Amino acid sequence: MNTVVPYEDDEYARNRPTLRLSPNEIHKIDSRLGFHPRMGAFMRLYEQGHLSIIQGVGYPNIDRTHESGMRIWHTAAPDEPDCQTGWLGRTVDSIREINSVNAPAVFVGSIAKPFGLNAKNVIVPSVSSLENLTMREMPGYRKYQSQRKQAAELRRPNQNNPLMHFLQRCTLNAYKNSERIEAVMKKTADTTQYPQFELAGSLRMVAQLIRADIGIRIFFTELGGGGIGGFDNHANQLGNHCALLHHFSESVAAFIHDLKRDKLLNRVLLMTFSCRSISQSYGFGQRRPEVSHRLSQCVCNRAGPMAWLRQLEGA
Amino acid sequence: MNEQFEKRPDQHQPQKARRVIDEKLTDPDWAWAAYRPNAQQPWNLIQIGHLFRRAAFGADWKQLQQALSDGPQRTIDKLLKPQADTTAFNDTYDGYDNSAAGSIKSLRAWWLRRIIQTPHPLLEKMTLFWHGHFATKSDKVKNPRLMLQHIRLLRSHALNSFSDMLQAISLDPAVLIYLGADANRKALPNENFARPLMEIFTMGPGNYKKKDVREASRAFTGWFVLRSRLRYISREHDGNIKEVFSERGNFTGEDVVRIVLKQPATSQMLVRKLYRLLICETEEPNAAMINPLAETFAKDYDIMKLTETMLRSNLFFSSAAYRRRIKSPVEFALGIVKALEGVVSTTQLAQDLAGLGQNLYNPPTANGWAGGQHWIDSATLAGRSNLALALLQGSGPYADKLNPRALANKHGRTTLKSAGQLLLDLFLQSDLPSDVRESILKTVQVTSGSGIDDEEAMLRRFAHTVVTLPEFQLA
Numbered sequence: 001m002n003t004v005v006p007y008e009d010d011e012y013a014r015n016r017p018t019l020r021l022s023p024n025e026i027h028k029i030d031s032r033l034g035f036h037p038r039m040g041a042f043m044r045l046y047e048q049g050h051l052s053i054i055q056g057v058g059y060p061n062i063d064r065t066h067e068s069g070m071r072i073w074h075t076a077a078p079d080e081p082d083c084q085t086g087w088l089g090r091t092v093d094s095i096r097e098i099n100s101v102n103a104p105a106v107f108v109g110s111i112a113k114p115f116g117l118n119a120k121n122v123i124v125p126s127v128s129s130l131e132n133l134t135m136r137e138m139p140g141y142r143k144y145q146s147q148r149k150q151a152a153e154l155r156r157p158n159q160n161n162p163l164m165h166f167l168q169r170c171t172l173n174a175y176k177n178s179e180r181i182e183a184v185m186k187k188t189a190d191t192t193q194y195p196q197f198e199l200a201g202s203l204r205m206v207a208q209l210i211r212a213d214i215g216i217r218i219f220f221t222e223l224g225g226g227g228i229g230g231f232d233n234h235a236n237q238l239g240n241h242c243a244l245l246h247h248f249s250e251s252v253a254a255f256i257h258d259l260k261r262d263k264l265l266n267r268v269l270l271m272t273f274s275c276r277s278i279s280q281s282y283g284f285g286q287r288r289p290e291v292s293h294r295l296s297q298c299v300c301n302r303a304g305p306m307a308w309l310r311q312l313e314g315a
Numbered sequence: 316m317n318e319q320f321e322k323r324p325d326q327h328q329p330q331k332a333r334r335v336i337d338e339k340l341t342d343p344d345w346a347w348a349a350y351r352p353n354a355q356q357p358w359n360l361i362q363i364g365h366l367f368r369r370a371a372f373g374a375d376w377k378q379l380q381q382a383l384s385d386g387p388q389r390t391i392d393k394l395l396k397p398q399a400d401t402t403a404f405n406d407t408y409d410g411y412d413n414s415a416a417g418s419i420k421s422l423r424a425w426w427l428r429r430i431i432q433t434p435h436p437l438l439e440k441m442t443l444f445w446h447g448h449f450a451t452k453s454d455k456v457k458n459p460r461l462m463l464q465h466i467r468l469l470r471s472h473a474l475n476s477f478s479d480m481l482q483a484i485s486l487d488p489a490v491l492i493y494l495g496a497d498a499n500r501k502a503l504p505n506e507n508f509a510r511p512l513m514e515i516f517t518m519g520p521g522n523y524k525k526k527d528v529r530e531a532s533r534a535f536t537g538w539f540v541l542r543s544r545l546r547y548i549s550r551e552h553d554g555n556i557k558e559v560f561s562e563r564g565n566f567t568g569e570d571v572v573r574i575v576l577k578q579p580a581t582s583q584m585l586v587r588k589l590y591r592l593l594i595c596e597t598e599e600p601n602a603a604m605i606n607p608l609a610e611t612f613a614k615d616y617d618i619m620k621l622t623e624t625m626l627r628s629n630l631f632f633s634s635a636a637y638r639r640r641i642k643s644p645v646e647f648a649l650g651i652v653k654a655l656e657g658v659v660s661t662t663q664l665a666q667d668l669a670g671l672g673q674n675l676y677n678p679p680t681a682n683g684w685a686g687g688q689h690w691i692d693s694a695t696l697a698g699r700s701n702l703a704l705a706l707l708q709g710s711g712p713y714a715d716k717l718n719p720r721a722l723a724n725k726h727g728r729t730t731l732k733s734a735g736q737l738l739l740d741l742f743l744q745s746d747l748p749s750d751v752r753e754s755i756l757k758t759v760q761v762t763s764g765s766g767i768d769d770e771e772a773m774l775r776r777f778a779h780t781v782v783t784l785p786e787f788q789l790a
Contacts, residue, residue: 082495082507084680103694121685123672125694135700135783138708138776144758148780151755156785157748162597163641166688167696167785174693174700214693 002241003039004053008032029053038246041253050256050265073273074116088218089119095217096122099166101173102215106133108202109221117220130185130205133214134178149175177214184212193254199223200251207258210268223248248272339629343604346630350387358387362632364744368642368790369593370394370626371436373650376726376741391626395474395619399434408433409467416460419453420662423675426466427661427668430645431652441473441618442466443645444592446675447683449484449516451493453676458489458543462676465489477585477616481516482572488540494681497540501553504532509571511681518580523560530557531575535568582613586621593625595639596687638789641690644671646790647699651706651782654741656725657716659706664713667705671698691788700783707775707782719774731770735759735777742781755780 006012007023008031026034027043033053035042045051059078072078076087085093092105103125107113110128117124127133137145152171156164185208194200202221209216223244252272259265339345352358363382367374371394374382382390408429415421430439446469453462465487472480484490485508491497496508509531513523537552538545557566559574566574575581583602586609590600612621625631642650645668652659665675672695678684709715723734735756739745745752759777761770781787 098688101693103692106694118679120680120682121689123689123692123695125698126670132701133694133697135697136704138704138772138779144776144780147754147758148783151751151780152783152785154748154751154754156751161638163639163688163789164785167641167691167788170691170693170696171783171785174696177693178697 002036002245003042004029004055005034005036006032007034035249036241036245038242039249041249045253045256071115074114074118084118085120086114086116086118088116088220089122089124092117092122092124092218093119100215101170102177104216105218105220106209106216107220108205108209111222114220114222127205127209130181130208133209134181135175145175177212180212180214181209184208194258195247195250195254197247197251199247200254203251203255204258207255207264210259210264211262223251340633340635341604343607346604346633347607347624347628349627350629350632352387356632358383360740360744361637361746362387363390364746365632365637366390366394366626368646368650369631369636369640371440371653372430372646373653375653375656376722376737379741379744387627387632391623394437394626395623397434401433401435401438404432404434405470412463412467416463419459419462419676420665422459422463422466423665424661426675427645427649427665428658430649431658431661437622438470438473441622442470443675444589445469445473445480447678447686448588449490450678450681450683451487451489452678452680456489456492458492461489461492461543466676472618474619474622475617477612477618478572478576480618481512481576482569484516485512485535485568485572486538486545488543488545491538491540491545496535499532499536499538499551501536501551504529504536504553506532508532508535512572512575515681517575517584518578519584522578522580522584527559530559531566531571533557534559534566534571538568576613576616579609579613582609582616585609586612589621589625591640591687593622594628594630594636596641597639598635638786640790641687642788642790643684643686643690644668644673644695644699645675647671647782647788648702648706650742650787651703651778652717655717655719655722655778657718659713659716667702671695671702696783696788699788700779703779703782707779709771709775718771719778720771723774731759731761731773732756734770734774738774738778738781742778743784743786747784747786751784755784 002019002021005021005026007021007026007028013020021037023034025037027037027040028034029043029046035046042051059072061078068081071081071083074086075083077083088105096104104122105117105124107117107124107126108128109126113124113126125132135145135148137148149172152168152175156168194204199221206219206221209219252270255270256265259268350356356362360379360383363379364374366382366387367378370391385393408425411425411428412422415425426439430436430443433439446466449465449469451462451465453459456462456465468483468487469480472483488497491508494507494511496505499505499508506528509528512531513528514520533553533555534557537547537549539548539551540546552567554565556563559566559571560578562574564570583605586605587600590605594600608621608624611624630636648664648668668674669677672690673684705711706713706717707719709718719738720734723729723737726737728734728737736745739747739752739756747755755777758780759773
């Protein structure tokens with residue numbers, strides 16, 4: 001409701017007595033909708049044809065409790081209260097083949113991995129630094145990596161053991177990926193301009209991993225989350241959201257420009273979710289049902305064929 | 316001293332001898348008979364390393380040497396029933412658990428610590444196995460005390476009777492909450508326990524009908540978990556006739572568990588699952604191999620006896636089992652810790668193992684950890700390599716608890732070369748192709764001007780090289 005604002009809607013004005021944004025400050029998309037005043041970067045992406053908006057994404061019969069709302073957003077299974085996997089977790093389970101050497105998905109960030117990535121079989125790594133995915137060496141002993149690699153590389157006579165063969169392939173691939181990531185880290189050390197926000201840092205890592213081309217097909221990162229500094233501020237959200245939405249749009253714009261410059265944008269689909277019920281919480285700090293109402297929106301950044309980044313608002 | 320390395324279970328054997336063994340491998344009588352050391356399959360460090368990877372979490376030098384002189388019979392006796400006072404040990408750790416029961420993070424750490432220190436590692440191995448089998452997730456149960464109670468239940472039955480364990484599981488609050496089976500009203504029978512009971516805990520998919528689940532769920536009516544406590548409300552129990560697997564009666568939940576245990580699919584499924592744990596996960600065994608064990612197991616569901624048969628068998632010590640399993644993250648990390656005789660921070664370790672896909676107290680779904688090749692891809696291997704680095708580098712979150720140089724000195728290997736050889740024996744019983752062995756041993760050589768500090772660093776790096784080899788990922 002704060003990302004794409006229905007600024008001319010009477011319901012909006014009526015339901016958000018203190019949170020509503022003045023039409024004068026809105027970046028207007030048309031006579032009805034506009035971006036938040038601090039989201040000028042999104043307006044520019046929209047004008048350049050890199051961004052599209054899908055409204056009304058949600059599910060019927062919302063009971064509007066935080067717990068079930070979050071569960072449904074992560075499982076995408078509103079009719080299965082005991083669903084044990086996340087929607088992306090199920091996706092990675094279905095795309096990973098048992099003998100494949102690469103991880104199909106990663107979570108980028110230093111907070112706990114969201115439930116949406118919970119898979120039955122596949123392990124989705126959390127990456128808080130690119131070094132997590134490289135084969136690091138003891139300080140002062142970098143030159144030994146080649147020896148370590150060589151020992152893994154030498155032919156094993158006993159290849160009737162399928163596990164041995166699989167592990168050897170994965171180990172060698174891990175060294176190869178590691179070299180690719182290190183090359184990317186060196187190349188783009190200071191050449192890219194990202195703002196100093198946490199999300200921008202995460203997106204920068206995503207861009208580097210896309211550039212390294214190590215087989216990861218799904219990246220997930222999260223801005224906000226609950227609590228102080230997150231989006232879950234109920235009636236107190238006005239000031240906090242200004243800052244967060246600014247971080248959000250500037251970070252995404254930097255990411256898009258980074259990929260565009262390297263002609264990678266047409267390989268990437270970035271999707272972000274933001275959901276909010278229409279009415280502001282009654283009273284400040286009061287716990288109140290929220291999460292995706294009929295006007296909840298989903299913003300897709302459209303770039304070439306389509307690219308998604310996913311930002312699941314802590315709601 | 317190197318003679319014990321010359322014979323390897325699956326290489327360097329004369330072709331003819333090997334073919335004879337291959338044929339025997341398909342004969343259940345031979346496969347499950349107790350292994351006796353012989354010329355083709357001598358009792359050596361390689362077999363001992365294999366045994367301690369499967370029946371424990373690796374071994375230190377003293378244990379390997381002791382087993383060499385004890386022989387297979389006595390070594391397995393001790394693994395099954397240690398001479399040490401296990402009751403006193405477990406009482407002490409139960410006390411630690413009680414005081415840690417406020418948080419899952421502390422409970423995780425104490426469990427890992429118990430695994431490192433225990434005189435009865437097979438018990439912890441089996442407890443961890445059942446934790447995956449009856450997978451219950453703390454994130455949903457949201458009550459560390461109930462989770463602790465659950466793990467305790469598993470430990471108390473882990474090597475005893477599967478029937479008793481299953482009966483206890485059917486009344487375990489943590490399990491019922493996790494499965495969404497904490498309310499079983501007469502008017503609204505809940506299938507959330509009856510279904511996993513048949514699909515996951517016993518028979519497996521395809522061996523029961525929807526009707527069996529529906530009828531069984533009526534037998535479990537009356538049981539509730541209220542304010543974290545198990546309650547039986549008799550007026551909510553459906554006392555009418557039910558029909559489960561063609562048996563009719565006014566069954567209770569206990570009756571249903573008993574009936575499920577009588578189905579041949581149950582003992583077969585469990586034997587297969589233990590086969591994957593203890594023997595081999597690359598090939599699905601045929602019915603002829605499984606049936607003799609399943610039939611015996613079904614008589615009393617004695618887990619200890621089944622485990623014993625498998626561990627003592629010819630099959631266990633054959634090439635069909637050797638390195639035919641991928642180590643779980645816990646087995647990988649503790650294999651390093653045990654061999655180097657240190658106790659590291661298990662709070663940190665539990666966190667790092669969660670990152671590698673094995674979060675104790677939080678298996679991913681009710682199906683537990685998928686395991687096998689699912690543990691491994693290039694990202695998790697980089698993760699394993701970086702965890703080994705952190706454990707071995709002598710500083711950082713794990714501090715200087717593992718020191719290969721100090722360990723080698725303790726065992727009288729003062730020269731660089733003998734220390735390198737010791738580490739190779741400890742971690743892999745030196746079972747590597749000779750060119751691989753030579754190539755890595757070349758990295759531990761005295762160069763002119765190298766001092767004590769250099770030697771220490773060299774051996775840390777060497778240990779890191781060894782534990783990141785593909786071979787070390789295999790159990």
